[in-house]
Amino acid sequence: MTTPSYYAPAGGLPTQAELLTDRAIVTEAYTVIPRGVLRDIVTSNLPGWTKTRAWVLARPIAGFATTFAQYSVEVAPGGGSDHPEEEAAVESVVFVLSGALDLVLEGESHVMEAGGYAYVPAGATWTVANTGTEPVSFQWVRKEYEPLAGYRATAFVTRDQDVAPREMPDTDGAWATTRFVDPDDLAHDMHVNIVTFQPGGTIPFAETHVMEHGLYVLEGKAVYRLNDDWVEVQAGDFMWLRAFCPQACYAGGPGPFRYLLYKDVNRQVRLTTR
Template identity: 80%
Template sequence: MSYFTPPGGLPAQTELLTDRAIVTEAYTVIPKGVLRDIVTSNLPGFRAARSWILARPVAGFATTFSQLIVEIAPGGGADRPEQEEGVEGVVFVTSGALTLELEGLPHVLGAGGYAYLAAGATWSLANEGDAPVSFHWIRKAYEPAPDIAAPASFVTRDQDVAPREMPDTDGAWATTRFVDPDDLGHDMHVNIVTFQPGGSIPFAETHVMEHGLFVLEGKGVYRLNGDWVEVEAGDFMWLRAFCPQACYAGGPGPFRYLLYKDVNRQVRLTGHSRIEGVEP
């Protein structure tokens, strides 16, 4: 398995400014070339760590989740990474070895390591190795549903979960599902989608789910709200609900991305909005 990890640094003064970053009302593309040292954030409670915040709830952008790439230097970590009650999360490691202590039990997650961290779980992170560790951290306020039990935390690996081929695709399009899509306890899915060269989404998906997509490997062309956008390993895309979307894998190898979506809940018509700048 291959997973892109931002190297940081800064461009040379001789490089051109031109890049592929774009923000629209329907989608945003944050290309790998802008994940530089100058745009990192430090996180309260973390030691020897930095992060690239790819998405957060804000007017005109993400509404249901936040997504960060976190890099922890050797000896660093966090005793209480999640400081908000009621927030669930997924950690997916792209490089290095991350020690996750979950409910008192240690787990060492290498590249491809995946952990679902239920709201209210007790967990901590540490880099006990001699090289930096990098991982995605996707967070969402858990929305309970009547008479449905909340899911439990678990740890697994990309390498240990068999991708499921999409119907009538001969394996050109497959999804690695880390939770059962019929388990209504889960109100978000974080999966890995894989296209073989030439594979495609052959129709314009237009649906209620919001997406965060980080390209782990390969390259492709995405159709986003009428625009064709080239993307490659290291690029991040945010897609608002109902943004038309389709893609082709460009080859020569697989095109893979980490996909977030909100699922399995009734549309809420009452209550206050959590989106900054948006009146309820």
């Protein structure tokens, strides 16, 4: 795989001459946050981080995400955090979009460039820093870890370029998934994968399932079926899909359509309070 090129938000503001019409959609079944609304005025500072700003794409809130939070994070040169996570019960995935991120995870140092992927288990010791001269942008997915007796998720760092996509059955490579953890490993209660469609590739049925999704589009464009609607999406857009929201996809080309996909998995449906 050649050096990847993913979309990362750059902020800024539209001019006063531009129309406000955009593709932002919020419904009970799904939400689309297009890249055009990720502007400077909607960023947040993160406690414990320096020279950093974040666009919060999803958070647990009534009528929206219930299992996870997801951010687009930009760290300026000299910025970072010695204590990125305040909640010991929260696990994370960090996926680098651009720049170079210095990660120290459980005592091991890593330089993560575009395509770099780190799984940070709940309670892990880690730090992040930008020691370069250019900003670094990454996706950060956070979820409360649900422990399971006899299993323990452990930290690892890899790259998109180093994990072979698995073709979906009977698709002749038009639809493939890059799986960073074994889907049968019950130590993991969330998967953050990359889904790739070649031009013209489709999800040929309306998926309707219990897993909640967060989708950040890394490359390309497509028409996505969300509940009753067909919605155009492109690199830099974010989609949230509630559990059981019907979903399908048609990749429009001219290049591959790729997105980072969160879903909650591998746990019994909880019917009582903890």
